[in-house]
Amino acid sequence: MQVFVSAVGFGLVTAALLAICAVGFTLQFSVTNVLNLAFGSVMTGSGFIAYGLNIGGMNIWLAMVIAALCGGVISVLMNSLLYGPFIRHGTNLFGMVIVTISTAVISDHVIEAAVGPSFFSYNAPSGRALHFLDFLLTRQDLTIIGIAVAVTFATQLALQRTRVGKSMRGLSVNASLARACGIPTRRIVALAWFASGVMAGLGGVALFIETSTFSATTGSDFLIVTIAAAVVGGIGSARGAVLGALVIGIVTEVGAAYWDPQLKDVLAFAVLIVVLLVRPQGLFSQLATERAVVG
Amino acid sequence: MSAATQYYTITIVVYVCANVIAAWGLDLQFGVTGVLNFAFIIFQAVGAYTAGVLSLGPSSSSGGFQTYLFGANLPFPLPIIGATLAGGALAAVVGLITLRRLRSDYQAMVMLVVSVVATIVVTAETGLFNGAAGLSLIPNPMQGIAGLSRQTQSWIFTAFCVALMIAIGAVMYAIVYSPHGRVLRAVRENEHALEALGRSATRARIEVFVIGGALAGLSGALLVEFIGAWAPNGWLYPETFVFFTAVIVGGRGSVAGVAIGAALIGVGIQQAVQYMPIGSDPTVLAAVEWIITGALTLVFLWARPQGLLPERRRRFARSVDVAPR
Amino acid sequence: MLRRERGREPAPRADRDRAEGGGRPTSDMLVVNDLARAYGGVRAVDGVSFSVPAGSMAGLIGPNGAGKSTVLGMIAGAIRPDRGEILLAGEGIAGWSPVSVARRGVIRTFQTASVFARMTVLENVLLGVPPWHGERLRSAFVGRSAWRREEAAQVKQARELLERLDLGAHADAYAGELSGGQKRLVEIGRAMMAQPRLLLLDEPMAGVSRTLAAPIEALIEELRDGGMTVVLVEHELGLVERLCSPVIVLAQGRVLMQGEMAQLRADPEVRRAYLVG
Numbered sequence: 001m002q003v004f005v006s007a008v009g010f011g012l013v014t015a016a017l018l019a020i021c022a023v024g025f026t027l028q029f030s031v032t033n034v035l036n037l038a039f040g041s042v043m044t045g046s047g048f049i050a051y052g053l054n055i056g057g058m059n060i061w062l063a064m065v066i067a068a069l070c071g072g073v074i075s076v077l078m079n080s081l082l083y084g085p086f087i088r089h090g091t092n093l094f095g096m097v098i099v100t101i102s103t104a105v106i107s108d109h110v111i112e113a114a115v116g117p118s119f120f121s122y123n124a125p126s127g128r129a130l131h132f133l134d135f136l137l138t139r140q141d142l143t144i145i146g147i148a149v150a151v152t153f154a155t156q157l158a159l160q161r162t163r164v165g166k167s168m169r170g171l172s173v174n175a176s177l178a179r180a181c182g183i184p185t186r187r188i189v190a191l192a193w194f195a196s197g198v199m200a201g202l203g204g205v206a207l208f209i210e211t212s213t214f215s216a217t218t219g220s221d222f223l224i225v226t227i228a229a230a231v232v233g234g235i236g237s238a239r240g241a242v243l244g245a246l247v248i249g250i251v252t253e254v255g256a257a258y259w260d261p262q263l264k265d266v267l268a269f270a271v272l273i274v275v276l277l278v279r280p281q282g283l284f285s286q287l288a289t290e291r292a293v294v295g
Numbered sequence: 296m297s298a299a300t301q302y303y304t305i306t307i308v309v310y311v312c313a314n315v316i317a318a319w320g321l322d323l324q325f326g327v328t329g330v331l332n333f334a335f336i337i338f339q340a341v342g343a344y345t346a347g348v349l350s351l352g353p354s355s356s357s358g359g360f361q362t363y364l365f366g367a368n369l370p371f372p373l374p375i376i377g378a379t380l381a382g383g384a385l386a387a388v389v390g391l392i393t394l395r396r397l398r399s400d401y402q403a404m405v406m407l408v409v410s411v412v413a414t415i416v417v418t419a420e421t422g423l424f425n426g427a428a429g430l431s432l433i434p435n436p437m438q439g440i441a442g443l444s445r446q447t448q449s450w451i452f453t454a455f456c457v458a459l460m461i462a463i464g465a466v467m468y469a470i471v472y473s474p475h476g477r478v479l480r481a482v483r484e485n486e487h488a489l490e491a492l493g494r495s496a497t498r499a500r501i502e503v504f505v506i507g508g509a510l511a512g513l514s515g516a517l518l519v520e521f522i523g524a525w526a527p528n529g530w531l532y533p534e535t536f537v538f539f540t541a542v543i544v545g546g547r548g549s550v551a552g553v554a555i556g557a558a559l560i561g562v563g564i565q566q567a568v569q570y571m572p573i574g575s576d577p578t579v580l581a582a583v584e585w586i587i588t589g590a591l592t593l594v595f596l597w598a599r600p601q602g603l604l605p606e607r608r609r610r611f612a613r614s615v616d617v618a619p620r
Numbered sequence: 621m622l623r624r625e626r627g628r629e630p631a632p633r634a635d636r637d638r639a640e641g642g643g644r645p646t647s648d649m650l651v652v653n654d655l656a657r658a659y660g661g662v663r664a665v666d667g668v669s670f671s672v673p674a675g676s677m678a679g680l681i682g683p684n685g686a687g688k689s690t691v692l693g694m695i696a697g698a699i700r701p702d703r704g705e706i707l708l709a710g711e712g713i714a715g716w717s718p719v720s721v722a723r724r725g726v727i728r729t730f731q732t733a734s735v736f737a738r739m740t741v742l743e744n745v746l747l748g749v750p751p752w753h754g755e756r757l758r759s760a761f762v763g764r765s766a767w768r769r770e771e772a773a774q775v776k777q778a779r780e781l782l783e784r785l786d787l788g789a790h791a792d793a794y795a796g797e798l799s800g801g802q803k804r805l806v807e808i809g810r811a812m813m814a815q816p817r818l819l820l821l822d823e824p825m826a827g828v829s830r831t832l833a834a835p836i837e838a839l840i841e842e843l844r845d846g847g848m849t850v851v852l853v854e855h856e857l858g859l860v861e862r863l864c865s866p867v868i869v870l871a872q873g874r875v876l877m878q879g880e881m882a883q884l885r886a887d888p889e890v891r892r893a894y895l896v897g
Contacts, residue, residue, distance in 0.1 A: 035404070082593075089597065094331055097403060098543070099596060101536055105589035113582035224411050224532075227404060262419035269408045273392075276405065280398050466761075473760035474752075474771060481736050481747055488734035491696065492814065493722035493751050502757060609743055610792055611775045 007257035008250055009135035015249025016148035017207050021226040022233070022241035023155050024199025028075075030172040030236035031192040033093065034083055037100040037223065041107035042078075042197055043204030044219030046071040048111060050205045051120055060124035061143070064205040071201025072194040078103065079193045104220065112216035119213040144206045151199060152242050159238060168192055172236060225265060228272040234282025243283055247271060301446060305453045307562060309521045312456035313514040314561030315554045318541045319467050320510030325539065326547030326606075327471060328503045329483030334389065334406040335511060335538055337413045340530040341385045342378035342512025343519035344417075347430040349374035350520070361425040361432075371436040372455075375516040382512015383505045390504035395497055410532040418527045429526025436520045456517055463510065467550045470506075472609070479503060480548065533585075537561065540592045546602025555603060564588060648707075649674040649818055649849040650695070655704035655714075656873075657690055664690045666873035668704070672818075672866075677840075677850040679864030679881070681857065683894050686870040688853045689731070692822050695851070696728040697721035708818060723751065725817035731826055733803035735810075737796030741787060744795045744806050745778040746771075748813030778813065785809050786835065801832025808839060819843065819850045825859065837863070857881075869893065 025039050050067035054060050086099050127139030137145075159165035167188045170178040179185050207222055208214040229248045233240025248268045256264035275283065296304070317339055324330040344363075352368035354361060369377070393405050418427045437448035470476055479499055481489045486496035519525045537560060545556015568584050595602065650672040657665045665687040672678040680688050693699035695706055697718040706714040713721055722728075727748075736744050753759060754767030782788045785805045790798065795806055804824060811819055821840070828836060841863055843850060854860050860867060861881040869876040869884055871893035877884055884890050 086597065091596065094329075094403075095596060095600075097331065098539060099593065101539075102589040102592040102596075105533060105536060106586050106593075109582040109585040109589070113579050113586075117578045224408060228408060231401065231404060260419065263415065266412050266415055269412050272408060273405065276401060277392075277396055280396075280401070469760045470757070473764075474755045474767065475757050475760045477739070477743055477747060478755050480739055484736035484738055485734055487698075487718075488730070488736065489747070490718045491698075491722055491728050491730075491734075492747055492810070493719055494755075495719045606738075608792065608794070609740060611742060611772075613779070 003257050004254065006136045007254045009137050009141075010257075011250035011253035012145060013137065013141045013210060013249075014253055015246045016145040017203060017210060017222075018226060018229045018245035018249050019148045019242050020151050020199055020206060021203035021222070022229040022245050023152055023238050024196040024203065025226055026230040026233070026235055026241040027155065027159075027168070027199075027238055028192050028196035029230070031168050032079075032083075032189055034087075035097050035100060036083075036196075037097065038078065038104040038107055039196070039200050039226070040220035040223030041104045041111070042071050042074055042200040042219075043207065043222065044108065044111055044216060045074060045204070046201035047204040047208040047214060047219060048115060048120075048216075050208070051122060054122050054124065060122055060205075060209065064202060067205050068198045068201030071199075071204065072197035075193045075197025075200065076190050078197075079190065108216060108220055115216055117215065119215050121213050122209055124209060140209060144210065147202060147206065151202065152238070155195075155238050164188065164191060225268050228268050231282055232272055232275045237282070240283055298446065302449075305449050306521075307566075308453050309456050309517065310562050311558045312460040313517040313521075314541070314557040315460055316463050316517070317511050317514035318538055318545070318553050318557035318561070319463060319550065320507035320514070321538045322542045322547060322550075322553040323467070323470070323479075323503045323510070324507040326542050326549075326553060327476065327483065328479045328500060330394075330500050330504060331403040332406055332504065332507065333403050333532070333535055334410040334413070335507075335535040336530045336532065337410050338382045338386055338508040338511035339515035339518075340413070340417075340525070342382040342515030343525040343530075344424045344430065344515075345381035345512065346374040346378040346516035346519050347433045347525055348424070349377045350433050350436070351430065361428065361430060362422050363424050363430060364422070370439055371520075374436070375513065375520065378516030378519075379509045379513040382515070383509035385512075386505045386508020387501070390501045390508075394500050394504060407532060410535065414527050414531060424525075427527055429524060429528075430519075431524040431526075433519055433523045433525075435523075452521065459513075459517070463513075464550060464554070471548070471550055477609075536592075537588055540588050542602075543600070544591055544595050544602060546604040546606060548606035549602065549604050552602050552604030552606070560588060560591070647674055648672060649709055650678075650851065651705075651707040652691070652695065653705045653707070655691060655694055655706065656702045657687075657694060657699060658702055663873050665694070665701075668870065668873070668875050670866075670868045670875060670878060672849060672851060674709075674849050675847045676866070677844040677848075677852060677864050679860040679867040680851055680853045680870065681855075681860055681867060682870035682876070685872075686893075687873040688870055689822060691870070692728065692820050692851065692853055695721075695818075696726060696820055722814075725814075726820065727811045727814045727816035727818075728820035729804075729807050729811060729822055729824060731823050733800060733807045733827065735795035735798070735803045735806050738794055740792050741782065741795050741798070741806055742775070742778055742791040745781060745810050745813055746774055748778075748810035749774050750814055774813075781809050781812065785839070799829065799832070800827035801829050801836065804828050804836060805832065805839070808836070812843070817849065819848055821850060821852045821854075823853055823855060825854060825856050861885075 021039070021043065025036070028034070028036060046067040049070050050060065050063040053063035053066060082103060083096065083099065086096065091099060124140070129136055129138050130142070159169055167178065167183045170181070170183055171185065171188055175185070204219050207218065211218060225248065229244035230241050231244070232247060233242065233244030248271055251271055252264040252268045255267040321332065321335050324332045348363050348365055349367050349369045351363070351366055353366035354363050389406070389409060393402050393409070397405060417424055420426070424430055435448060437452050440448060440451070478489070478494055482496045482499045489496055541556040541560040542553050543556070544560055545554065546552025564584050564587050568580050568587070571583065573579060573583060648671040652671070653669050655665055655668045656663070668687070668691055670678070680691065682688050690699060694701045694714070697713070697716050697720065701714050704714060705712055708724060708726060711724070713724060713726070736747065752770070754770055759767050779788065779791060782791050787802065787805060790802070795803065798806065804827070808824065824836060824840065825833060837859060840852070844863060852860065852864055865880060866878055867881050867884055868878045869890050876893055877887055877890055
């Protein structure tokens with residue numbers, strides 16, 4: 001029982017990481033319909049920006065904030081300099097996927113050329129491990145869970161209550177109608193990219209904190225599981241992303257505890273495949289028709 | 296020709312042949328029919344592993360330092376045939392699940408996931424194909440021919456690869472420029488319109504998935520027989536992207552175009568990078584190869600999406616009369 | 621889209637007589653019976669029944685949101701009905717997949733002309749031919765001489781058709797480069813190559829410029845005179861009046877009235893449904 005509970009605890013941490021990333025990923029996808037496979041590169045990039053600051057003496061949490069903001073800016077630039085022009089050039093949904101993969105490949109390897117193939121660590125003590133209810137979590141873990149909760153709540157609140165949020169929801173449902181209603185599409189889209197980039201940054205740094213050693217490929221490796229969580233929850237739904245993150249986070253950690261830890265990601269993907277076969281639209285979203293990309 | 300030059304030439308030719316055959320497989324899936332097969336590399340890998348396992352003999356015999364499934368000591372060209380069948384069979388399994396039951400926007404993502412899962416499973420389950428270390432010491436396929444120097448054997452293998460490539464090229468032309476090829480291209484252009492004319496787009500996709508998978512398996516076999524080793528590090532999921540670049544740069548849907556693309560992207564970049572003034576750190580060299588590959592894809596998608604040698608427009612001869620029955 | 625099984629559902633007892641012609645011989649190419657489909661809570665189609673005699677051109681009209689396209693979609697197999705039956709020459713095809721329905725001889729056009737953009741106009745029309753043996757994968761390798769002849773015959777037929785449509789000069793142009801009206805002509809021409817038992821035209825005038833409206837109307841008229849059974853969904857009531865009989869008016873997912881255009885125009889309920897003069 002203790003094994004199970006502590007596994008659930010680790011699962012919550014993994015779920016927290018996934019939630020931050022999946023919410024950012026799915027928010028941007030729901031507004032723009034671009035499957036941004038360079039999301040992992042933004043995570044990695046932010047993680048290394050934080051590393052530079054941290055090694056220079058800055059507290060890791062402050063570095064995280066700055067790196068996250070950088071992530072937001074990088075994402076906005078990625079869209080305005082690259083994705084947007086390609087979309088306006090007439091590239092369709094599938095063409096954009098290849099554009100984002102190319103961007104990811106270039107970014108990842110630029111980072112790799114810059115930092116080299118070695119592994120790095122933050123200068124961030126993990127704090128005492130806290131024992132409660134058989135959970136075994138450190139201060140760091142709890143902070144990250146707290147960040148995840150804050151981010152998801154803030155996102156939900158923004159989407160439901162603020163005008164910007166409602167505009168985003170309008171865009172995600174019907175872009176041409178939204179435009180016709182006077183919603184400033186370009187600005188809202190830029191905001192969506194910024195928000196998603198910030199979450200990528202937060203997620204990237206949090207991931208690097210949790211994995212204790214990281215390299216130039218860590219972000220992109222995590223991207224696949226992030227997409228799995230977003231798809232399981234129903235791509236385009238922020239609530240779904242959180243649910244997907246919880247399901248996959250807990251399933252993988254419990255599975256790792258009782259089964260082969262090397263294969264824990266396989267479990268995540270098994271969950272994904274099963275969910276897609278049973279409920280193709282994911283757990284939360286409604287069935288979406290073919291949509292056009294928004295840039 | 297000096298021995299070094301011979302070896303260099305043989306290596307280039309074999310790599311080009313294997314890459315072209317593989318790129319044709321992806322072209323059939325993506326260039327002609329519009330299937331985004333993001334798991335392409337695993338079909339090449341299964342072919343390589345199958346050929347290796349069928350050439351190595353039972354795992355216990357080599358002293359047990361590598362563990363793998365099955366194991367047989369089949370003579371050339373049986374391992375290669377086995378590899379081709381394995382590529383097709385794996386494609387059938389993956390295709391029947393992903394192409395039939397999932398929405399098209401999820402198919403691409405799931406294939407990416409399948410590629411990652413394959414790497415994880417093969418690395419973790421060492422009993423399959425010796426895990427992260429991979430297979431090695433795969434015997435030279437031509438060693439059965441006694442009395443010939445190692446070099447001559449290599450040349451024979453090279454000639455075999457070239458002949459195979461030409462044969463596959465003929466197969467590609469036959470498919471692409473036939474009425475069947477027309478149906479495939481229609482799947483790419485507008486699958487709903489095609490279904491409304493009584494043809495099943497799903498069936499066409501599964502079929503090119505299997506053929507493309509078989510070609511990928513074949514290319515894997517050629518590579519592994521030449522290199523003698525194969526490990527998970529060589530077929531991580533981004534490797535699929537290199538083949539996509541080859542198809543896009545060469546000219547999707549064009550048999551000759553894709554061949555040129557495969558030669559340029561698969562082999563050309565790697566060679567070019569060696570002559571660049573960027574030092575000799577292998578990590579940097581590899582990173583620059585990838586950056587060039589990604590940049591070329593973007594440049595071509597922007598400026599010349601039809602590729603270097605675009606798909607030929609199909610024109611039909613005007614005949615005065617149909618030939619008498 | 622979910623897979624649909626191609627099979628016959630047993631007709632509900634009350635309608636079996638009608639389906640099997642008990643009591644009344646059926647010369648109807650199409651019979652639609654109590655068709656219904658809801659999206660979420662909205663009943664897009666709520667119990668629609670009508671029949672189309674063989675060789676006639678039926679018009680399906682109604683205000684926006686009346687359910688016309690949904691009905692057409694259900695007949696074509698693109699949308700799965702929640703209930704109801706669809707009989708094609710007496711055979712039930714409700715719930716069949718689009719591929720199966722098309723193979724049975726029901727060919728449709730789409731609201732946005734659905735051509736194969738990066739293929740030539742001639743190739744587009746060639747794909748209208750019903751699925752034939754030369755299209756199979758194995759035919760690419762064996763018996764090429766056999767299908768070459770047949771393909772040449774199809775090409776000849778296609779060229780003649782294109783000449784009739786005044787598109788002969790564009791035979792080798794990419795279909796994606798044509799205007800909206802030209803694409804529509806290609807689409808209808810392609811449908812004609814299929815020699816369908818039932819042709820479904822979904823707003824053929826949508827996206828067509830005035831210059832091509834007349835030739836397209838003339839083409840549709842030719843089809844009717846040639847004895848093809850057609851269901852025409854159209855907003856342009858003038859076209860419907862000139863060509864269609866019977867005309868079925870849909871409103872809010874139900875059949876409001878059925879008859880000749882003249883009497884429909886006079887009916888106050890129909891006018892109210894349209895909110896137009």
